[in-house]
Amino acid sequence: MYSGINISQTDARPMYLQIMEQIRARIAAGDWPAGKELPSIRALAAALNVSVITIKRAYLDLENEGVIVTRHGKGSFVADVNGLAGELQEERLAEHLTRAAEIGQSLGLTLEDLEERLRRARKNLDPK
Amino acid sequence: MDNKHIEMRGVRKSYRFFTLDDLSLDLEPGQIMGFVGPNGAGKSTTIRLAMGLIAADAGEVRLLGHLLPENQAIAKRDVGFVSDEMRLFAHATVGWHMNFIASIYPGWDAKYAATLIKRFNLKPEQPVKGLSHGEHVKALLMLSLARRPRVLILDEPTSGLDPVARHELLTEFMDVLRDDSRSILFSSHNTVDVERISDRIVFIDRGRIVDSRDKEDFLERWRRIQLQLAPGAILPELPNIVGRVVDGQFVTLTTNHFSNDLLARLGPTVREVHRMSLEEIFVASVFHHREVAGQ
Amino acid sequence: MNKLTSKLIAREFHQHRWLMAGTIAVGIVSLFVAGSGTPMLFNIGMLCWLTAIAAYGCVVAMLGIATERKERALLFVLSLPLSFGEYVRLKLFGLLLCFLVPWLTLTAGALVLVLVKADMPDGLMPFTILLCGFLLANFSFVLCSALFAKSEGFITLVIIVHNIAISLFIFLVGAIPGFFDHLKDPAPTWGTAFWTVLAIEAASLVVICSLPYFVVARRRDVI
Numbered sequence: 049m050y051s052g053i054n055i056s057q058t059d060a061r062p063m064y065l066q067i068m069e070q071i072r073a074r075i076a077a078g079d080w081p082a083g084k085e086l087p088s089i090r091a092l093a094a095a096l097n098v099s100v101i102t103i104k105r106a107y108l109d110l111e112n113e114g115v116i117v118t119r120h121g122k123g124s125f126v127a128d129v130n131g132l133a134g135e136l137q138e139e140r141l142a143e144h145l146t147r148a149a150e151i152g153q154s155l156g157l158t159l160e161d162l163e164e165r166l167r168r169a170r171k172n173l174d175p176k
Numbered sequence: 177m178d179n180k181h182i183e184m185r186g187v188r189k190s191y192r193f194f195t196l197d198d199l200s201l202d203l204e205p206g207q208i209m210g211f212v213g214p215n216g217a218g219k220s221t222t223i224r225l226a227m228g229l230i231a232a233d234a235g236e237v238r239l240l241g242h243l244l245p246e247n248q249a250i251a252k253r254d255v256g257f258v259s260d261e262m263r264l265f266a267h268a269t270v271g272w273h274m275n276f277i278a279s280i281y282p283g284w285d286a287k288y289a290a291t292l293i294k295r296f297n298l299k300p301e302q303p304v305k306g307l308s309h310g311e312h313v314k315a316l317l318m319l320s321l322a323r324r325p326r327v328l329i330l331d332e333p334t335s336g337l338d339p340v341a342r343h344e345l346l347t348e349f350m351d352v353l354r355d356d357s358r359s360i361l362f363s364s365h366n367t368v369d370v371e372r373i374s375d376r377i378v379f380i381d382r383g384r385i386v387d388s389r390d391k392e393d394f395l396e397r398w399r400r401i402q403l404q405l406a407p408g409a410i411l412p413e414l415p416n417i418v419g420r421v422v423d424g425q426f427v428t429l430t431t432n433h434f435s436n437d438l439l440a441r442l443g444p445t446v447r448e449v450h451r452m453s454l455e456e457i458f459v460a461s462v463f464h465h466r467e468v469a470g471q
Numbered sequence: 472m473n474k475l476t477s478k479l480i481a482r483e484f485h486q487h488r489w490l491m492a493g494t495i496a497v498g499i500v501s502l503f504v505a506g507s508g509t510p511m512l513f514n515i516g517m518l519c520w521l522t523a524i525a526a527y528g529c530v531v532a533m534l535g536i537a538t539e540r541k542e543r544a545l546l547f548v549l550s551l552p553l554s555f556g557e558y559v560r561l562k563l564f565g566l567l568l569c570f571l572v573p574w575l576t577l578t579a580g581a582l583v584l585v586l587v588k589a590d591m592p593d594g595l596m597p598f599t600i601l602l603c604g605f606l607l608a609n610f611s612f613v614l615c616s617a618l619f620a621k622s623e624g625f626i627t628l629v630i631i632v633h634n635i636a637i638s639l640f641i642f643l644v645g646a647i648p649g650f651f652d653h654l655k656d657p658a659p660t661w662g663t664a665f666w667t668v669l670a671i672e673a674a675s676l677v678v679i680c681s682l683p684y685f686v687v688a689r690r691r692d693v694i
Contacts, residue, residue: 063372263544268485
């Protein structure tokens with residue numbers, strides 16, 4: 049399973065750094081594609097014979113680097129290359145749509161009007 | 177919130193030539209706690225207090241919420257205890273003990289027991305009398321692990337085990353922790369194993385707890401810093417320096433609270449900064465503690 | 472008594488089964504020797520019968536308690552879900568039972584011998600019963616001392632006292648005025664002397680066996 053990840057105790061680098069490096073390598077190589085779910089902290093700890101707290105540390109630091117994304121209650125996932133950016137985009141879209149709805153309402157547009165405007169805007173993006 | 181599995185507050189135990197004093201210790205569910213100390217430091221005493229086998233002179237001991245030693249019978253239903261001094265009944269076989277334990281504890285997992293027997297290279301027909309020390313400990317651990325207790329309290333579980341057996345054992349321990357409602361307290365001289373699998377580490381020396389924190393905390397705080405001072409220069413007074421070795425211009429400092437601030441204050445004299453292994457941290461910690469206590 | 476304690480008592484039997492069987496065998500053979508006719512063989516036989524019971528008691532008390540403690544099986548038992556008080560009680564009860572099996576058998580055997588053998592006067596019966604009762608009380612003394620003791624030296628001393636006590640008992644009972652005279656009667660005499668000694672034995676047994684409950688079982692430091 050995850051036995052490919054190897055932690056050496058004779059390596060001068062701390063264990064959590066070694067784990068982070070090996071995970072990053074697999075992501076970079078494409079073995080762990082964007083969106084793939086990472087093993088749970090406890091499962092990886094048991095697979096590597098390393099304490100839970102070390103895995104926690106590694107996952108936390110990887111998330112701070114933007115390499116992985118942790119959804120509370122759901123697990124950790126490999127982030128897109130644009131992954132973190134993708135999330136931000138999602139947020140921006142939601143903001144824009146809310147704003148568009150507000151402006152539309154203040155202009156007195158119906159939902160159908162709004163949809164028509166969106167369709168036109170989308171069409172303008174597609175290259176001929 | 178989950179209750180702590182082991183709770184010791186201000187525990188004191190006096191013997192003629194040894195006193196365990198002001199001992200406070202907490203084992204949380206989902207945690208492995210490594211208990212490290214020199215011989216005679218009080219590890220076994222602490223563990224026996226945690227099992228209710230001896231009564232504290234002062235302070236409080238709770239195991240799975242039950243006050244000890246009065247309520248040990250109930251508490252022990254969900255606790256597995258193995259000590260390297262412990263022995264099985266000499267007149268029976270390994271298999272007899274498996275049946276015995278299976279008939280007492282409802283949590284016995286026969287399939288898991290069979291797996292462990294194979295992994296630990298034991299045979300049910302084997303009479304206990306013929307077991308080597310290592311086989312004996314493995315059999316005891318198998319009997320405890322196979323009933324899946326909520327807490328495992330282990331006194332030197334890997335002593336006398338060959339490297340293969342140790343590896344098998346550590347794998348089983350980590351497997352226990354897949355369930356975050358279970359926990360392990362183990363005492364060991366083997367700082368390599370402790371460093372690897374412990375979440376929390378407690379150092380004990382001469383009856384007192386010297387230090388107790390998360391493993392990563394220890395590893396981050398302690399450093400050896402090698403300096404080369406300019407000729408005639410003196411080292412400034414610095415906080416959190418617990419060790420100092422001077423060899424002419426070359427100084428090796430040991431700090432128990434490394435920070436970039438400290439590095440900045442040392443400036444260009446710093447040649448190298450090394451992390452320390454748990455063993456080095458332990459020894460430095462104990463010597464520092466003894467020094468402070470002696471003053 | 473719960474499942475765990477009954478299993479541990481059953482284990483006690485399992486551990487001592489060969490010892491029990493061996494003692495019974497030696498005892499029965501001794502009784503046959505004692506009944507084979509000549510006074511010398513009677514003496515030898517009765518001595519062997521007596522020694523078998525007394526020695527078995529000491530050995531089983533030692534094995535059951537001191538050796539278990541020394542061999543660290545005690546730590547294993549204490550890891551089980553029971554209190555030290557329960558441990559003391561089950562040891563007391565279990566080892567008493569282990570003693571009672573050969574003791575009852577060989578007591579019955581001795582009484583049968585006295586009744587059946589023509590050349591053995593039935594006047595011996597009261598004495599035989601008192602002797603057997605004494606052996607039981609004497610065993611309980613060794614057992615309870617072993618439960619109390621923390622060193623092997625103490626138990627060794629207790630066993631020496633136990634051995635001396637047997638000879639002392641025989642001597643003292645024989646010296647009871649009038650008792651000795653009735654030994655050779657064809658019919659047993661159940662006099663006040665008999666009932667008094669029997670009562671003392673029973674009382675001693677109860678008192679000795681209750682001591683572990685009040686002293687040892689209440690210990691807070693078990694190791």
